[in-house]
Amino acid sequence: MENSNLVDHLFMLLAAGDRRTSRSVVSKLLARNVAARDVIEELFWPVLDRIQTLYREDQLSNIAHHYATRLLRTLVDQVQPMLEQGESNGQTVLVTCGPDEPEEIAGQMACDLLEAEGYQVYFCGGGVANDEIIEQISTTNAHVLLVFGAAAASIPPTRLLIDELHNRGVCPKLQVGVGGGVFNRAAGLAEEIGADIWAYSPQEMVQVLQTHADRRMALSQRTVGRRRKARKVQNEAA
Numbered sequence: 001m002e003n004s005n006l007v008d009h010l011f012m013l014l015a016a017g018d019r020r021t022s023r024s025v026v027s028k029l030l031a032r033n034v035a036a037r038d039v040i041e042e043l044f045w046p047v048l049d050r051i052q053t054l055y056r057e058d059q060l061s062n063i064a065h066h067y068a069t070r071l072l073r074t075l076v077d078q079v080q081p082m083l084e085q086g087e088s089n090g091q092t093v094l095v096t097c098g099p100d101e102p103e104e105i106a107g108q109m110a111c112d113l114l115e116a117e118g119y120q121v122y123f124c125g126g127g128v129a130n131d132e133i134i135e136q137i138s139t140t141n142a143h144v145l146l147v148f149g150a151a152a153a154s155i156p157p158t159r160l161l162i163d164e165l166h167n168r169g170v171c172p173k174l175q176v177g178v179g180g181g182v183f184n185r186a187a188g189l190a191e192e193i194g195a196d197i198w199a200y201s202p203q204e205m206v207q208v209l210q211t212h213a214d215r216r217m218a219l220s221q222r223t224v225g226r227r228r229k230a231r232k233v234q235n236e237a238a
Helices: 004-015 019-031 036-056 062-082 101-116 130-140 152-168 189-193 202-211 224-237
Strands: 092-096 120-125 144-148 175-179 197-199
Touching: 004 019, 004 036, 004 062, 019 036, 019 062, 036 062, 036 101, 036 202, 062 101, 092 101, 092 130, 101 120, 101 144, 101 202, 120 130, 130 152, 144 152, 144 202, 152 175, 152 189, 175 189, 175 202, 189 197, 197 202
Parallel strands: 092 120, 092 144, 144 175, 175 197
Antiparallel strands: none
16 A cells, blocks of 8 residues: 555544545545555554654644544544454453553554454553453453553553562463553663563554464563563572
8 A cells, every 4th residue: 555645644634633534535445445454554553653743742733633533543443344354363362551542542453453363352441450450361361461552651550560460470371562652662661661572563563472472482482571570580599
């Protein structure tokens, strides 16, 4: 999909609050048999990134930000039913995110793509207490806890959540994945807080999870969170 000009065009429509034309752009893409996952990965994701970048840099007004994020979420809802659904792969993912609308959108896109790949997905959104998340990990028998689209303010509780999971030994085979949001702007943050896997975009997260699906991988082959835990044990032994 040739998407550079299209990203510009859709961003302008969203920031202006043009609901009808925005929906028409997406409908025309789908009518041309552009794959729904390509619309999400190559159009919605870069548009969301631009919205957030300009807003952080104070180049987008508050109302334009509200227009854009609320309307983008309706477009994500519009495309989700068009995703081709794969067979169940027997893996369950519990997804959380930052508390605001943009983080919720990022988490939702990750959920939609994971579900299409055969994962059983539970999306609790943002603002959920850690003890409730830990309870749901057990209730859902989750194989993966995914924090996708975290805001900066979400990092301290996310770090505490990961530490608590390690300290309690809750679901020792659970993988913790992070991506999007502040993790895309802060190099090394995923490893620092003890995540097992990291990805820039929703589609990349799908690919990373598929790569690391084998729970019998050796410790040296595992991802950053396991290495952090190993270093912690070594430091305490010293």
